[in-house]
Amino acid sequence: MRKFIFKRLISLVPILLGISIITFALLQLVPVDPAEVYLRLSQIPPTEEAIAVTRAELGLNDPLHQQYIQWVKNVFSLDFGKSFVTRNPVLEELLYYFPATIQLTLTSLVLVIIISIPMAILSALYKDTIVDNIGRCFAFLGASMPSFWVGLLLMYVFSLKFDLLPVAGRGSIKHLILPSFTLALGSVATYTRLLRTTLLENFKENYVLYGRTRGLKEGFILLRHVFKNAILPVITAFGMSMGYMLAGSVIVENVFAWPGVGRYIISAIFNRDYPVIQCYVLIMAVIFVLLNLLVDILYGILDPRIRIGGDE
């Protein structure tokens, strides 16, 4: 097990190197000059002299490979450079905004768990009844509505019309409700359907029939046997989904003025703030790899049959 984890962590190195080269190269393909964007943000007419001065200031005049090598060198000492726009150290800024995003993502995950598991179980138990159909409707709607629209709609209904919740911002638990629900909605839809399907498949297995012949109660069979088997593929998807949620919070954060890293990154993209984009992509890559690893480990804990390395 340890060997496995170690191997996976080692594999991070080439992945990160590859990703950093690709982002570096892709950013250079963007036709808009960050120096020009900076001048525009500053309300300065982008004359050629002004652009030249700004490019020199931002260190954009060195040849590309030199810029990259310098960047990698700095990264080893955890120096990701300074933001073109705010002129503050990038890592410091990202770490400042990360807690809000993690808070939002974790709340959404909890919401996904407490909504989708019972809904899936009910849908599976009462297959093709009104309960199942309501679940199905909800799932289709949830999966197909874009989150900025859902967000504004919820805001309109719950904040404006019924005056129950604040419109935007961060502060109390009340502020957390709408954004986390908006972020959770898409995943709730997906997991409800996924879990329902795997539950139904498992109901057809022989061990269920065997359990029934032993006179076990349906509920007991469901929770004790079927659910445990059915949850495995869901956990895989869930691990990835955590990463997607972290990354996907961009839109929700923007709509609800949630001061998280997503909002920070979206303005960085608009402003061609290369150091911020590069640092963010690297951090997200590390998170994705680690989440995958975590899922694999969890798998082993939940199901001894596929335990890796056979060290138990």
Added chain:
Amino acid sequence: MRKAKWHVLFICLAVSASILLAGCGSNNQPVAQEQGEATTQEKILTISWGQDMGELNPHMYSPNQMFAQDMVYESLVRYGEDGEIQPKLAEDWEISPDGKEYTFKLRKDVKFSDGSSFNAAIAKKNFDVVLSNAERHNWLELINQIEATEVVEEYTLKLVFKNPYYPALQELALIRPLRFLGEAGFPDNGNTAEGIKQAIGTGPWVFSEEVKGEYAVFTKNEHYWGAEPKVDKIVIKIIPDAETRAMAFEKKEIDLIYGSGLISLDSFKQFRDSGKYKTDISNPLATRFLAINSNKGATKELEVRRAIQHAFDKQTFIDAVFYGTEKKADTLFASNFPYCDLGLEAYDYNLEKASLLLEEAGWKKGEGKEFREKNGQLLEMEFNFDSDDAIQKSIGEVLQGDLKKAGIKLNLVGEETASYAQRQKDGNFNLIYESNWGAPYDPHSFVSSMRTPAHADYQAQIGLPMKSEIDAKITEVLLSTNEEERQELYAYILETLHEQAVYLPISYRSNIAVHHDYVSGVVFFGTQYEMPLANIDL
């Protein structure tokens, strides 16, 4: 054993739940706001903005937000609503007859927010540090023209110029980079370009609290020399999305929306039409227009350029696209700009006139043909625009339909920003979308740039027979020291450009204001980023 495994999951959940609650526990609301209603009679005005304020360095640009810099720092002179220069930190000034020396008498009752006094010495220190970083500011002609600064007396400051430069006062009124930081705000090495210690200014507000990404708080400056602001605090909530901002306003989480581009035109229209809120539009601040190329294809002909002016139904376009939130523009600069009240005759919407002009120029419509022709050549031209900008695109679409009625074929060419900018530089267009800089830069900055070959304006004008004369007069006007002569020169330049029809003015951009009825004192100032916050009462 099995139970233990499930415990792992439960522990994970419990840990995440506790993190969440811990996160929620940190109360991030502006302290003042929550105590406000309960304990004191403090008046708090809440507005919103899309970005953080920045460190509020008076001598630097982004990420410092201009309206916030304007709240904390003041200039020597002020640009009035009608373009007139008014006293501010300088109560009076004298200009030497050769136009090269400006002597400012400073107010004696001005104190910085830390209690230190404002005088010629600190003013000179600020000027000098900005001049020492001149290359960052070389976009601003004023900086290139200042040769020396001098403390004449404790409250008298002299600026010496390399050449007479008449827009000096206008540019001294700018929000940045020539406003004044208190001594205690300077960094140890003295170079403010690398950052400041603290935002200490002479303005009515003090930047007192900030939670990045969430809000900023400004409190009244106790040492302010001018009229005391009517509210005690201003809370600025950071809300990036325009629709969210509109809803926050409706829910009274925000008291006032002031500026341009902060809410969608649809929201503005809805607020205006609902009758529940107060809405208003400022005087023109800048112009949207198309430059018509006098050096390419069919638009080389004066009659064709004039026909385009008459064929475009601007008012209908403005009503449909801007919901009347922008005023129709008939001239390149609105008449409230300095030297621009020339009484030029507008090209009215008149299809017959347009057709007549084209007929006279030999562009005839054949039987059953949609478009005019001359010597077998189709009357055809290109409109080049930035495809990311919805407004430019709709201008193109409406103009295409209008010109078709006059028998002109307009091809729409939308491209991404960089290619569009390239066309401006090399003149590869018939019609191209542009916007001028607005107050207080105009008309002098925009007119000045007409002499630069890498500008769409230069490119659009090179086909004019009198282009060299126009350029000479522009150079002359910027150096002129006589008010009457200057007015005459501007009259020549602007009249010629108007008669030659190289610009198709569309609308004047303005600031909008939307507020609840308990907010009073909302007025408009002369420039885009000055907010009338000190006038506002609740």
